[in-house]
Each structure stands twice: as C-alpha cells, then as structure tokens.
Amino acid sequence: MTGPALFLLLAGLGAIAWVSARARALRLQTVARATGRRDAVHSLPGYHGWYVALWTIAPAVLFLAVWANIVPGLVTQAVLADPAAQSLPMDDFSRSAILGEARSIATGAQAGAFNPLAQGLVEPYRAAINKYGVAGAVLAIVLAFAGGAYAFTRVRPDFRARTRVERLVMATLLIASLLAIVTTVGIVASLLWESFRFFSMVNPLDFLFGTKWSPQSAAMGYGNQDAFGAVPLFWGTIFIGAIIAMVVAIPLGLMSAIYLTQYAQPVVRKWMKPTLEMLAGVPTVVYGYFAALTIAPALRDFAVMIGIHGASSESALAAGLVMGVMIIPFVSSMADDSIAAVPQSMRDGSLAMGATTSETIRKVLIPAALPGVVGGVLLAVSRAIGETMIVVMAAGLAANLTLNPFASVTTVTTQIVQLLTGDQEFDSAKTLAAFALGLVLFVVTLLLNIVALRVVKKYREAYE
Amino acid sequence: MTEATNPLAIANPKMSARDVKVFYGAKQAIKGVSIDVDMDHVTAFIGPSGCGKSTFLRTLNRMNDTVASARVEGMIMLDGEDIYSPSMDVVQLRARVGMVFQKPNPFPKSIYENIAYGPRIHGLAHAKADLDVVVEKSLRRAGLWEEVKDRLHDSGTALSGGQQQRLCIGRAIAVEPEVILMDEPCSALDPIATAKIEELIHELRGRYAIVIVTHNMQQAARVSQRTAFFHLGDLVEYGVTSDIFTNPTQERTKDYITGRYG
Numbered sequence: 001m002t003g004p005a006l007f008l009l010l011a012g013l014g015a016i017a018w019v020s021a022r023a024r025a026l027r028l029q030t031v032a033r034a035t036g037r038r039d040a041v042h043s044l045p046g047y048h049g050w051y052v053a054l055w056t057i058a059p060a061v062l063f064l065a066v067w068a069n070i071v072p073g074l075v076t077q078a079v080l081a082d083p084a085a086q087s088l089p090m091d092d093f094s095r096s097a098i099l100g101e102a103r104s105i106a107t108g109a110q111a112g113a114f115n116p117l118a119q120g121l122v123e124p125y126r127a128a129i130n131k132y133g134v135a136g137a138v139l140a141i142v143l144a145f146a147g148g149a150y151a152f153t154r155v156r157p158d159f160r161a162r163t164r165v166e167r168l169v170m171a172t173l174l175i176a177s178l179l180a181i182v183t184t185v186g187i188v189a190s191l192l193w194e195s196f197r198f199f200s201m202v203n204p205l206d207f208l209f210g211t212k213w214s215p216q217s218a219a220m221g222y223g224n225q226d227a228f229g230a231v232p233l234f235w236g237t238i239f240i241g242a243i244i245a246m247v248v249a250i251p252l253g254l255m256s257a258i259y260l261t262q263y264a265q266p267v268v269r270k271w272m273k274p275t276l277e278m279l280a281g282v283p284t285v286v287y288g289y290f291a292a293l294t295i296a297p298a299l300r301d302f303a304v305m306i307g308i309h310g311a312s313s314e315s316a317l318a319a320g321l322v323m324g325v326m327i328i329p330f331v332s333s334m335a336d337d338s339i340a341a342v343p344q345s346m347r348d349g350s351l352a353m354g355a356t357t358s359e360t361i362r363k364v365l366i367p368a369a370l371p372g373v374v375g376g377v378l379l380a381v382s383r384a385i386g387e388t389m390i391v392v393m394a395a396g397l398a399a400n401l402t403l404n405p406f407a408s409v410t411t412v413t414t415q416i417v418q419l420l421t422g423d424q425e426f427d428s429a430k431t432l433a434a435f436a437l438g439l440v441l442f443v444v445t446l447l448l449n450i451v452a453l454r455v456v457k458k459y460r461e462a463y464e
Numbered sequence: 465m466t467e468a469t470n471p472l473a474i475a476n477p478k479m480s481a482r483d484v485k486v487f488y489g490a491k492q493a494i495k496g497v498s499i500d501v502d503m504d505h506v507t508a509f510i511g512p513s514g515c516g517k518s519t520f521l522r523t524l525n526r527m528n529d530t531v532a533s534a535r536v537e538g539m540i541m542l543d544g545e546d547i548y549s550p551s552m553d554v555v556q557l558r559a560r561v562g563m564v565f566q567k568p569n570p571f572p573k574s575i576y577e578n579i580a581y582g583p584r585i586h587g588l589a590h591a592k593a594d595l596d597v598v599v600e601k602s603l604r605r606a607g608l609w610e611e612v613k614d615r616l617h618d619s620g621t622a623l624s625g626g627q628q629q630r631l632c633i634g635r636a637i638a639v640e641p642e643v644i645l646m647d648e649p650c651s652a653l654d655p656i657a658t659a660k661i662e663e664l665i666h667e668l669r670g671r672y673a674i675v676i677v678t679h680n681m682q683q684a685a686r687v688s689q690r691t692a693f694f695h696l697g698d699l700v701e702y703g704v705t706s707d708i709f710t711n712p713t714q715e716r717t718k719d720y721i722t723g724r725y726g
Binding site for chain 1: 636
C-alpha cells in the first residue's frame with residue numbers, strides 16, 4: 001500500500017470516528033438530559049467526535065513516523081540475510097555502493113544496474129520493502145482501530161472530552177513553538193561546533209585582530225598563518241552598515257517621523273506612512289542591483305571627476321547609501337512610535353509656555369523619545385550589518401582597510417557568501433572560516449538586539 | 465447671554481471676550497460667550513462636565529489651535545488687542561497668558577531645567593547667574609523653593625503630584641506672564657496638596673490675572689472673587705463669587721450650586 005493511500009485511509013477512518021462518536025454522544029446526551037440534571041452532560045457532542053477522531057488518527061500517524069525511520073535498517077538486514085548477498089565484497093565502501101544501487105533500482109529511482117551484483121539484489125530488496133511496507137500499513141490500521149475503539153467506549157455524557165481535546169490543542173501549539181526554539185538552538189550549536197573546529201586550526205586572536213584576509217592563499221597551501229585576519233571585514237561591515245547607512249537613515253528616518261507625527265495633516269499621514277513603509281517591503285536583491293548598476297557607476301564617475309584616486313566601481317559608499325535608504329522605514333517607524341508615546345500633555349505644556357512647534361520637538365519630544373529612538377537605531381544597525389544582498393552586489397570583495405568611501409571594501413556577509421559558494425570541503429579552514437564569521441555576526445546582532453529591546457522597554461515603563 | 469446676567473461692569477479688563485463661539489467640527493461647544501476678566505481678582509469658571517468651561521479657557525491662550533477640528537468665532541482681547549487677529553504672534557501670546565493643566569505635566573528634565581525652559585526659549589535670561597535668579601524667584605513664588613532647593617538637579621517627574629503641580633505653576637510664572645489660566649489644577653491631587661495650591665493662588669493674586677476652572681464649588685468659593693457659571697456652552701451667570709453662591713439670579717445656577725445636577 002502506498003503512503004498517500006494509507007494516509008487517505010487513515011483520514012477516512014478519522015472522519016468515520018468523528019461522525020459516529022458525535023452521533024453516539026448526541027444520543028447518550030439526549031437520554032441523559034431527560035433525567036433533568038444540569039451536570040449530567042459535560043462536553044458538546046462535537047468534542048466527543050474530535051476526541052475519538054484524534055485517538056484514531058494520532059497513534060497511527062505517530063507509529064508511521066517512527067516506522068519510516070526504522071524500516072530502512074530492517075530492509076537492509078533482510079537483504080543481507082538473502083543468499084544473493086553472500087557474494088558481496090567485504091569492504092564497507094563498495095558494499096554500501098552496491099546496496100545503494102540495488103535500492104535505487106528497486107524503488108524505481110534508477111533504471112538499470114552498472115554493477116551486476118546490484119542487479120541480483122534488486123529482487124530481495126523489492127521483496128523486503130514490500131514486506132515491511134505491508135506490515136507497517138497493517139499495524140497502522142490496527143492501531144487506528146484500537147485507538148478509535150478505546151476512545152469510543154469512553155464516550156459518556158459525563159466524560160470530559162472537551163478538557164482532553166483542549167489539552168491536546170495546547171500541546172500541539174506548544175510543540176509548534178518549541179520547534180522554532182529547537183531549530184534556533186540547533187543552528188547556534190552548529191555555528192559553535194564548526195567555529196570551534198576553525199579555531200583549532202587558526203588562532204582566535206589572529207582571526208579577531210589580524211588585518212590580512214586572504215583565505216584563497218590558505219586554500220592554496222600557503223598555510224593558515226596570516227590568512228584569516230578578519231579586521232578588514234569587520235571594518236567594512238561597520239563602515240557600510242553602521243556608519244554610511246546610518247548617516248543616511250538616522251536623519252532621514254527621524255525627520256520623516258517628526259514630520260509625520262507633528263506636522264502632517266491626517267490625510268497626508270494616511271498615505272505617506274504606508275508608502276514610506278513600503279520601502280521595507282522591497283526585496284533586498286532589488287536594492288542590490290539598484291546599488292550595483294545605478295548608484296555605484298554614478299559615484300565612481302563623480303569621484304573620478306573630482307579627482308579622487310582609487311575610486312572603484314564597487315564602493316562602500318554605493319552600498320552604504322542604498323542600505324541607508326533601505327533602513328529608513330525601520331528608523332522612522334520606531335521613532336514614530338516613541339514620539340507618539342510621549343504624552344500629549346507634555347507637548348501641550350511646552351506649547352502653553354509659548355514654545356514653537358520646533359522648539360517643543362527639539363527640547364521636549366526628542367529628549368523624551370530618545371531612548372525609543374536609540375533602540376530603533378540599534379535595531380536598524382543590527383539589521384544593516386546582517387544585510388547581505390546589497391553588499392554582495394555592490395560592495396566588492398577586496399578586503400581593504402580604508403577610510404575612503406569610494407574604495408571597494410568587503411563585509412562579513414559578503415565573505416561568507418564567497419567562502420561557501422561553489423564546491424566545498426568541510427575540513428578546510430577556508431570553509432570553516434564562514435562559520436566563525438557567522439558566529440561573530442550572530443553574537444554582535446544578538447547583543448545589539450538585547451540592548452535595543454532593554455532600552456525600549458525601560459523607556460516604555462516610564463510613561464505608564 | 466443678556467446684560468442682566470452680567471452685573472460686573474469692569475472699567476479696564478485684562479482680557480475680554482465678545483460673543484465667542486467654538487466649534488469642534490460641526491458640533492458647537494461654546495454658544496456665544498462674553499466675559500471680562502480683570503487683574504485684581506481670581507476668576508473661577510464652574511459648571512457641570514462638558515459645559516465648555518475648559519474649552520473656553522483654552523481659547524484664552526489659543527491652545528485650541530492645536531486641535532485640528534476646532535474653530536473659534538467672536539473676539540477675545542488682551543489689553544484691548546484681538547488675540548485672534550493675524551498680527552498676533554501665538555508664541556508672544558502664550559508667554560503673556562500662561563497655563564497650568566489638569567494633570568501635572570513636568571517635562572522629563574531636572575527641576576531646574578523645567579523652570580529654566582520658558583526663560584530660555586523666550587530669551588529672558590542668558591547667563592547662568594541670571595537663570596539661577598529666575599529659577600529661585602519662580603520656585604519661591606510657587607512655594608516650592610524650600611522643598612527642592614537642595615535637589616534642583618533631580619528629575620521633575622520624581623516629585624510628588626502636588627509638588628509637580630507647583631513646579632508647573634513655577635514654570636508658568638518663570639516667563640513673567642500677565643495672565644495665568646488654570647484648568648482644574650487640583651483635580652489630580654490629594655486634599656493637602658490641594659490646600660497648598662489654593663494658598664498659592666491667594667498669594668499670586670494681584671500680581672497676575674488668574675482664571676481657574678474647577679469642578680469643586682467649595683474651591684471656587686474659597687479661591688475666587690469672581691465666578692462664572694457655564695452650562696451647555698452658555699455663560700449662564702457671572703458675578704461676585706459670594707453673590708453667585710448665596711444669591712444667584714438664574715434658576716440654572718441655583719439648581720447647580722444646590723446640587724440638583726452636575
């Protein structure tokens with residue numbers, strides 16, 4: 001029996017269980033109600049239906065999930081026990097190659113065998129897969145019936161089906177949220193592990209404080225010394241994401257937030273705010289080619305015109321400017337929220353003193369909203385330094401340690417992309433360096449986020 | 465309003481309103497109020513909630529300008545000058561007509577900076593020494609100096625509610641206004657803090673024209689010499705406080721002060 005058919009069958013059984021349990025509960029409750037006692041009936045019939053349906057489906061599905069994981073081992077054992085397997089070579093490598101080939105043919109993923117030995121194992125494979133497939137299906141259906149029958153006998157007017165179903169709903173939701181957490185923990189663990197392997201090849205101090213980055217030379221056998229100094233990358237990241245981008249985003253974001261909250265007529269605000277926030281919805285790859293194809297050449301021409309040497313067609317400035325534009329909505333919506341959270345009475349108090357609107361903004365609103373604004377800026381920085389697409393397309397690959405915004409610099413994210421594109425071997429320092437870079441980026445963004453959220457939260461409490 | 469309900473003929477009013485109407489969108493909140501406020505007396509506006517007394521108070525320093533839907537008709541004069549005329553600078557007006565709000569609203573700055581805020585924006589004091597003088601004088605007048613002189617650089621928001629409200633009064637005084645408008649200044653305070661504010665109003669009387677909106681009729685009787693009773697956007701009766709409370713001429717006034725409604 002094939003997988004989809006089995007699942008359809010189980011779903012059908014579940015539906016039957018639902019209908020029949022509900023009908024039974026309805027009948028029993030009609031009788032129970034006739035006794036006139038209010039507490040004679042606990043749950044609505046629908047809950048009994050769900051209770052029995054879940055007992056029918058859930059154990060069978062759980063069993064199939066476990067079964068699917070142990071069947072390959074059982075199948076291989078069965079095949080190895082077959083007389084045809086006696087002639088297999090003894091070394092593990094060629095043996096598993098032949099077994100794999102035979103399995104591919106048996107399941108139809110491959111048409112013919114290269115190795116005659118594999119051809120001989122196809123039949124035993126087919127037989128074993130079939131056998132265990134049927135066994136699994138039968139067991140699942142038996143479980144479905146057993147579970148359903150057990151639950152069905154518990155359908156009584158006073159049975160607390162609702163409580164059970166609610167509990168199961170809660171458990172499902174809990175598992176869903178735990179999955180996200182488990183994934184995060186897994187990612188962090190893999191980052192830590194691979195970074196640890198990297199740092200066993202390269203001294204962490206050389207990595208964090210070295211100023212020469214040339215992973216290619218390490219890959220070509222010149223040794224790991226002096227090849228993984230990540231300072232130029234950190235500098236490039238900060239130069240683009242935390243300096244140039246913020247020089248664009250902070251003033252523009254803040255000023256648009258002030259305009260939108262303090263000056264704009266409601267009609268203007270109504271269309272202007274969503275339009276501004278649309279910037280955040282533009283795919284970063286679009287910003288990327290805008291930066292690479294429009295801004296960068298224009299900046300280079302401009303730099304050449306005013307006589308700056310070393311102007312590159314992939315410049316820190318191009319990437320930073322475009323990233324700054326991308327970040328504007330983050331800054332402006334955080335600033336907007338914090339300015340709007342300053343009580344109106346504060347503003348009235350200042351205006352009633354004879355302060356102008358701009359004096360009120362500068363001397364009362366901004367200072368009061370500052371923690372929120374700072375939090376927003378920190379979040380924007382953490383977003384900017386983790387941004388990849390724009391810098392990959394517009395910032396370049398040369399690991400320069402330079403203050404010249406027209407020169408090409410590279411960033412942590414760009415280098416991660418470079419290190420992991422193409423064929424990789426997972427035991428070289430060059431590949432593992434990507435994980436170390438990722439770890440640094442993760443730690444920095446995490447810290448920025450924690451600090452930002454703290455600042456914002458502390459400030460929120462001040463006015464409640 | 466008819467002349468009969470306004471027995472006060474004030475020769476030289478500080479502020480006077482003539483047939484003032486205020487609209488919020490299509491809704492009319494004030495229906496033609498004429499009133500004179502003079503320098504030597506504290507004037508109280510009383511009336512039930514929603515009668516328009518606060519709205520009217522806010523027209524006196526054009527705080528209603530900040531409400532987008534509000535529209536004011538009629539004429540309001542400060543020393544004979546129309547405050548709604550295009551030549552009137554709102555910033556100047558509000559420096560001359562200060563305001564204290566219902567809820568204490570000190571800025572989230574130090575006590576010193578709260579007081580220095582107004583003098584700074586109006587350029588009344590530049591040198592640190594001048595500012596120190598203004599701050600001390602204002603805090604003394606607001607009756608707060610003795611309590612805060614050792615912690616001028618603590619946050620104004622850390623003071624108690626009553627102290628915060630006196631800080632706000634001091635802040636208003638610091639710009640040397642001619643009129644001080646108080647919008648239910650004690651409604652968020654306990655009785656002791658309220659008594660202190662009332663005492664302060666007595667001390668400030670004569671130096672500034674004071675207009676106070678209050679819900680509390682005992683308070684109006686205690687602090688004011690002139691009382692105006694508002695009801696449903698009308699100025700029903702305006703007169704000497706003792707007359708209003710002992711011998712009102714209008715039926716609606718009598719009903720209100722005897723507690724029939726409100």
